[in-house]
Amino acid sequence: MRDLSDLDGLARRLPGNAHVVASIDGQVRFQGTVSGTRCVFTARLGDVPIAGDRADVLAEAIGAEPDEDLVAAGVTYGMLFTPLSERSWWRGVHQVAADSCLVIPGDGAARSVRWWQPPEPTLPLPQGAAGVRERLLEAVAHRQPHQGRLSADLSGGMDSTSLCFLAAEHSPDLLTFCWTGGSAINDDPLYAGQAARLLTSAEHLTVPDTDAPPVFAPPYWSVDTEAPRAATRGMNAIRFGIRHLVEHGATRHLAGHGADELFTGGAAYLRTLFRRRPVTAWRQLRAHRALHCWPLAPSLAALLRGGDLGDWWRRCADDLARTTPLPRSPNLGWGERLPATPWATGDAVKATQTVFRGVADQVVPLARDRGQHEALTALRSAGPVLRLLCREYAAEGLSLELPYLDDRVVEAVLSTLPHERYSPWRYKPVLSEAMRGLVPDVILNRITKGDCEEPVDRALQEHVPDLLELFADSLLARRGLIDVGRLRTTLITPPRTGDVWSAQLEATIGAELWLREIAARPAVPAVLAGPARGGAGHPRSVPDLEETP
16 A cells, blocks of 8 residues: 555455554545444544544544534434434534545645445346345355354344345354244244244244333433434333343344345436336336325326425425425435424424525535435435444444445445336345345245334333423423423324324434433543633534545
8 A cells, every 4th residue: 555545446345344544654544334334533632633433432522512403403303314414413523424534644634535436226137136145145254253153133024034044154053033922014023933944053042022121111321422313212122132142142243234225215216217218217107106106197297307406405494394294295306305393393493494404505416326326315324323223232242243234235236227126016126136045935035024013102102101201301302402292292192194203203312312411421621622622612613624526
């Protein structure tokens, strides 16, 4: 290596999921992964640039305060999409985009340099699946622990079950984990049982779902202060399962998280396909219309409607002020627009609108192909959520491994033509073809997906008193971001709007717990926080990093 740019070739070959850090002739390059499961943060301590993989560690070093505007957006909207998912929750701490690296030259002027571009999606399904097969075999082979046992989720779904069969080839003492139970609309345990009988060399750990703490049940807590958890409802059950695995000797755990974002998608790819292959696009639009009950005229209007990504963010901002439900329309644009959280205050909504309009003025698509943009948005929005989940596992002594989000696996999947990757006639066709011959057909040909929302809804109603107690002295309410009265009304008489408001509730719980963890941590010594503080006791603002194309 003679120059930092020489690392591009190495970074494009490395398997697995890791940070890359290099120092050459007094210059430093630091990068994470393209999915955002490993991140890079940077700040300035006095005149010295510092960087790390934990935003809260840097925030403590410079005496930073939470970004209240981003907290308002998280509470008001629930799920934050890229680029907001790649924004630090601490003022003065900058998060480097997932497709970029941080470069700190000898003069100390840190800058962000984009080094990764998504592949052009040109491969038909057979060739694309062959590449995914090779990369997944490599990814799982690299996950063998040096000490202890390898464990893996065995849910019965295609994602996790495929990893179990790949791992069994390398780990004769593989330990699988499965919740038992199920219902008329959740047949996961049935398929998990069939897979377990075929994994003859593995040990199977099955735990009744009734043994675990119910979702939304106390105690409510978080392991660290980097960012609010967007997924909070089932963390106690997850920790319960982790402890079982650790007791059985597991040190590294495989999970299928990220596969839904990678192998399934909406119909946005039809926008690009219509201009290249209109007959194929028309046939697939008919199938999507049948699946989602889309009327013809709105479907054609959505397919032909103009507007760039900035316009979409502005419409999202405008929608937050609506007092009537959003009209249903075919999702063929830049993404689904969501209503404001029922309990968000007017100040929170206004702050969120300002944030969204600021994004609209600068945002650019993540890829030229609309299907690629949709896939990258899903991946880079989920990556930060899953990174925090990995931290939960680490806190209990178990390393969580997510092979589907390895850079090489992501690139292999994105190389496949979007209209074959997201075919409306098949479920996860790229993964099912990639695993053909390695995973039993009973799993690959499954046409159902387990639905756990019925017990979730029931548990939520049972724990409304606990949630009301959590928010009785809310830090979010003190900051003027939520109306506890409206939250109480929503919990007692929930709206019939699917899972949107439930996801928004999880995000609100995550923000509340985050603020409490911050308030409970010890004060930072002045000798550490002092150099980065500006006037009036506020953190000095850090200049935006120079963006190098």
